[in-house]
Amino acid sequence: MDLFLRSWAALRTAVAELADEDLARPSGCTGWLVRDLVCHLVVDAQDVLITLVTPTDAAVTRNAATYWEVAGESPSGDDPLDALTVRLAAAYGESWLLKFHLDDVGSAAGRAAELADPALRVSTRDVVLTAGDYLHAYVMEWTLHHLDLVAHLPKAPRPPADALAGARALLEEIAGAAFPTSWADEDALLVGTGRRTATPEEGAALAEAGLRVPLVLG
Structure with a gap:
């Protein structure tokens, strides 16, 4: 729960400190500018709010690791929801409106997470998991x-x-194997999820560790 709150607060702070011109730069998501990614975060925050107020008595079917489904290939950016x-991002017009909306909804999502009972069972995407596992997945x-x-x-x-260490540990759980201990957490996440192509040396280390990447999470 604490790691959810710290990682979410850090991300929202990074967005709040962006200059207007930064929102028009490319992001690390294929086909999205930074402003498009920020708009996606608004939707994510809404999803968190909805899920935390959707309790269920059904049996738990997933945990923080199995919540994630591994796709066969990286997104192309052509998916209708991506488009x-x-x-939606362009419809905001003024960048401050988009940043304000994320701060407004994002703060509410953070507060809802802070108040949530970790043992509460919640339903989302046709699966059931505890609120604690759901927030850890996030x-x-x-x-x-x-x-x-x-x-x-680079200056952001x-x-x-x-958060990097926690996400790496969860990715290793999903993969069923550990990344080389000499790798920085950021490199493990970028290479492991296909956000950066492995160097030949990294590829050899992955093969030795029995890791097949990228792990495209959805």
Whole structure:
């Protein structure tokens, strides 16, 4: 729960500190500008709010790792929902409106997470998991999207070290194997999810570790 709150607060702070021109730069998400990614984060925050107020008595079917489904290939940016996000982002017109909306809805999502009972069972995407596992799964979402946000903004603040470590540990659980211990957490996440192509040396290390990447999470 604490890691969710810290990673989410760090991501929202990074967005709040962006200059207007930064929102028009490319992000680390294929086909999306930074403003499109910020719009996606607004939708994510809404999803968190909806899920945390959707309790269920049904049996738990997923945990933080199995919440994520691994796709066969990286997104092309042509998905209809991706295109809708681009149109929604453009509809804001003024960049401050988009940033304000994220701050407004994002703060509410953070507060809802802070008040949530970790043992509460919630339903989302036709699966059931505890609120604690759901929020832990979102540490991956916030951390990867924080890396996407700053992919072409070298002066922007990076994700917190504990969020990077937590997301790496969860990715290793999903993969069923550990990345080389010599790798930085950020490199493990970028290469592991296909956000950066592995060097020949990294590829050899992955093969030795029995890791097949990219792990495209959805």
